[in-house]
Amino acid sequence: MNDFTAAERTEQTERTDDKPILFMHKVARRYRQGDATLDILKGAELALWPGQSVALVAPSGAGKSTLLHIAGLLEHPDAGDVYIDQVATATLSDVERTRIRRTEVGFVYQFHHLLPELNAIENVMMPQMVRGLAKREAAKRANELLSYLGLKDRLTHRPAELSGGEQQRVAIARAVANGPRILMADEPTGNLDPHTAEHVFNALTQLVRASGLAVIIATHNMDIAARMDRRVTLREGLVVELE
Numbered sequence: 001m002n003d004f005t006a007a008e009r010t011e012q013t014e015r016t017d018d019k020p021i022l023f024m025h026k027v028a029r030r031y032r033q034g035d036a037t038l039d040i041l042k043g044a045e046l047a048l049w050p051g052q053s054v055a056l057v058a059p060s061g062a063g064k065s066t067l068l069h070i071a072g073l074l075e076h077p078d079a080g081d082v083y084i085d086q087v088a089t090a091t092l093s094d095v096e097r098t099r100i101r102r103t104e105v106g107f108v109y110q111f112h113h114l115l116p117e118l119n120a121i122e123n124v125m126m127p128q129m130v131r132g133l134a135k136r137e138a139a140k141r142a143n144e145l146l147s148y149l150g151l152k153d154r155l156t157h158r159p160a161e162l163s164g165g166e167q168q169r170v171a172i173a174r175a176v177a178n179g180p181r182i183l184m185a186d187e188p189t190g191n192l193d194p195h196t197a198e199h200v201f202n203a204l205t206q207l208v209r210a211s212g213l214a215v216i217i218a219t220h221n222m223d224i225a226a227r228m229d230r231r232v233t234l235r236e237g238l239v240v241e242l243e
Contacts, residue, residue: 019086020047021181021214022071024239027080029066040066042237043080048214050181053205055225056218057242058234064218065186067234071216072184073101085181102131106175106213108204110187112167114159114174120146120166121155124173131178138177145173148210149203165196169203176207183208183215190220197221 029041040063048054058064069075071082073089081090084104089097114123124142129135146155149169159167168188175183188204189197201224208215217228225231231242 019049020083021050021085022046022048023083023086024067024071025081025083027067027070027077027082028237029063029070029075029078039237041070041077041234044234044237044239046071046232046239048182048216050214051208051212052230053208053215053217053228054230054232055228056216056232056234057220057222057225058218062234063237064234067239068184068186068216068218072105072107072182073097074107102127103178104181106178106180106183108168108171108175108183108185108188110190112159112171114167114170116159119156119158120151120162120170123159123170124177127174128177141177142173145177146170149173149207163196164192165200168192168200172200172204172207176211176213181212181214183213185215185217185219187218187220189224197224201227 024044024046026043026045027041028039028043030037030039044067056064056067066075070077073082073084077090081088083089084100087100089100115126118126121139121142124145125135125138128138128141143155146152149172151166151169154162154166159170162170172188185204189200192200207213217224219225232239233242234240
C-alpha cells in the first residue's frame with residue numbers, strides 16, 4: 001500500500017488546497033407529491049476541501065441522501081449548481097457528468113451492494129476494468145486496497161463468506177478503487193453493530209488520511225460525527241454548521 005499512498009500524497013501536494021474540491025452553490029431540490037410540492041433543499045451551500053472530513057447529521061427525511069446524491073452528480077438540482085474542482089456541472093451533458101462522477105467521486109452506502117457471484121478482489125477490480133484499466137493493474141490495486149483495510153486473508157472470499165464489517169470494507173475499497181478525490185458515504189455503518197461500526201469507521205478514516213480524500217458521511221452516530229473535522233446539519237432546506 002505504500003506506493004498507493006505515496007502517489008496519492010504526491011498528487012495532493014500538486015493541488016491548490018485553498019480552493020474547495022466540492023462547492024454546492026444555492027442548491028434547491030423539490031419533489032412533487034400529488035398536487036403538493038415538497039421542498040427538500042432551499043438554496044443549500046456547502047464547501048469541502050481536499051483531505052477534509054464532514055459529518056452530515058440530520059433526522060430521517062431531512063434530505064441527507066438528496067444532498068449527497070446531488071453533490072455526487074447522481075441527481076440534478078432544480079436550481080443552483082455543484083462545482084467539482086471549480087467546474088460547474090449543472091449544464092454539462094449527462095455523458096460529461098457521468099465521466100466526472102466516475103473519476104472524481106466514490107460512493108459507499110448503508111448496504112454494500114457487492115456482486116454476490118464475485119469474490120472480494122473481483123468486486124474491487126470491476127470498476128477499474130470498466131474504466132479501462134488492465135486486469136493485472138486492477139488486481140494489483142485491489143490487492144493493495146483490501147490489504148490496507150485488513151482483508152489480506154479474505155481476497156478470494158465471496159460476499160456471503162464475509163462478515164458484515166468485512167463486506168463494508170470491501171465496499172469502501174471498491175468506492176476508492178478508481179482514485180476519486182471525493183467520497184460520499186450514506187450511513188456506511190448504519191447496518192452494523194457498534195463494535196463492527198467502530199472498526200469500519202477506523203478503517204475508513206485511516207484510508208482518508210492516507211489518500212487525501214475529501215469525505216462527507218451522512219450518519220446518525222454522534223460518536224463518529226464528533227471525530228470528524230466538521231459537522232453540519234440540514235435545517236429548513238439549508239446546510240448549517242454545528243459546533
